Amino acid sequence: MLEELIKKMEDTIDSDDFEIVxxxxxxxxxxxxxxxxxxxxLLKLMERHPLADFGVPxxxxxxxxxxxxxxxxxxxxxxxxxxxxxxxxxxLNRICNDKNSDNKFRExxxxxxxxxxxxxxxxxxxxxxxxx
Numbered sequence: 061m062l063e064e065l066i067k068k069m070e071d072t073i074d075s076d077d078f079e080i081v082x083x084x085x086x087x088x089x090x091x092x093x094x095x096x097x098x099x100x101x102l103l104k105l106m107e108r109h110p111l112a113d114f115g116v117p118x119x120x121x122x123x124x125x126x127x128x129x130x131x132x133x134x135x136x137x138x139x140x141x142x143x144x145x146x147x148x149x150x151x152l153n154r155i156c157n158d159k160n161s162d163n164k165f166r167e168x169x170x171x172x173x174x175x176x177x178x179x180x181x182x183x184x185x186x187x188x189x190x191x192x
Contacts, residue, residue, distance in 0.1 A: 100135050103135060107143040112147070137168060156169055173190055
């Protein structure tokens with residue numbers, strides 16, 4: 061079921077209907093009570109579309125951030141380390157803004173700002189967060 065919902069979102073990611081489809085799919089994920097197990101597949105969707113507009117913050121972010129301090133942040137850490145996106149770097153910065161967060165998150169943000177193997181817009185975003 062989760063794979064089908066992610067495919068549905070992926071199939072509409074460049075359409076005008078994406079925001080509505082994303083909200084409907086995330087609502088179904090919530091209703092299925094998939095919890096933390098849905099976080100990694102949703103972040104993988106973002107990884108496959110590093111510059112996509114998932115919203116501000118968007119249904120996926122609202123869903124996955126519910127699991128903050130329950131394992132979400134470690135899954136996000138690995139996602140950003142492997143394949144940062146505009147959205148996941150932004151989410152990482154939100155963790156960095158928590159004064160009680162582990163310094164490893166800020167260090168990863170700094171590492172991301174220095175990478176040469178990712179899109180320059182993602183690098184710029186990481187740099188902007190570090191400078192603010």
